[in-house]
Amino acid sequence: MLAKNDGKEFSNYQFPFLIYIYGVDNTILQGYIKNVSERIPDEDLPLLASCAKYIHVKKGEALVKEGELCRSFFLVEKGYLRTWFNKDGVEINLDFTFEGQFTTSRKSIKNHTPSEVTIEAGEKTSVWIFDLDSINNEFGAHPQIVLFIRRLVVHILMMSEEHSDLFKLYTPTERYQYIEKNNPALLQRISLSQIASYLGVTRETLSRIRAKNH
Amino acid sequence: MLAKNDGKEFSNYQFPFLIYIYGVDNTILQGYIKNVSERIPDEDLPLLASCAKYIHVKKGEALVKEGELCRSFFLVEKGYLRTWFNKDGVEINLDFTFEGQFTTSRKSIKNHTPSEVTIEAGEKTSVWIFDLDSINNEFGAHPQIVLFIRRLVVHILMMSEEHSDLFKLYTPTERYQYIEKNNPALLQRISLSQIASYLGVTRETLSRIRAKNH
DNA sequence: ACCAACCTGTGACAATAATCACAATCTGTT
């Protein structure tokens, strides 16, 4: 049975490290859902919010592991998630997901293939999980939910394009300046070493870029 | 009025260089549409195919220009389309779209903003155009079409992710080898100079990568 | 066949980034 987020039911969700929160403020969640698309009618928001399960994840614990199938979308309520790829034993950061943002293992969820990436908590993190299988079981008949999931996929893919363009069009220094301007919170919350691979440079190079930028 | 592709009607589509073809073989088009998603029912294919207008584009002519709004999806029947970004006066190739593949200006069509990219024919090219405004006017009531367009957006975005990953994870040499293995047709049909910016290197560097690879 | 325009290969050199090594600084705990 799926938690209804009304404080009256438990979830039997499989992760071993879940901590269930009662009476969480749902209006914030509904606002985050609304951000996915202006075109979601306000009257659908309570139903969509009820699809999500709220969990706590400790720093370093994974929501998706490399090689495992991913069937969920994750919405960060507090803290942040770090998505990384294992290249020859080295972790390459592909994404940081902060409060109010959605993420998932895009290829895994689309193609039903093992995830190539790991998604883990970068600090103590609270997450809303939209699990496709649970939703299908419980809410399969609701067209609003099916439509929301489609919009969510497009939303997440468009967001990730933004970061991709950085690599195709800009030099490492220009990438840093772009983040400085458009996502300064990232620079404040993530360590230089972690940001380096996210920008496609070594930590030494990023340190020097930062030094030249005053 | 929209051409019905049955050879009985003309389109008044606005591009000045259109050549209308009558009695084009629709089964190939339907096959391309089916490639977007296995889940499209076969009985919907004739309707979806009827949304498309068939045009010819001469080499170098643009279907989407930087600064213009893009409201269409393009499916290449023959030839290829080249999508490029103007960086400080230099053309950076972002995408090559070959027979059976779809493309569009993703950000423009999603956000209703001027296109940042230009999409033009790399050689004499035949294209099926799915124009959103025409489709809305003529077929707005058909839920199969609305669903197809959503699937098409996801399909195109997922394809473009493939190319983005090249930049985030691999060196220029590794990118070349990836293309060699996974898209050898591209290397045969596109000139070295054009491929260079697509791989994020200068033409001299790509020439040397190719030389070392035998 | 000829020519002009374009494309490709390659050398010399400059600029940029990676690698290695280590010092300095920061952080959290006791």
Place this chain on the structure above:
DNA sequence: AACAGATTGTGATTATTGTCACAGGTTGGT
């Protein structure tokens, strides 16, 4: 306050890529 462990800054050196210049080859049109 003192310490250990992690993070960051920086110099020296190497490797990679870009820039500039030009030679040779290819292509398409008359």
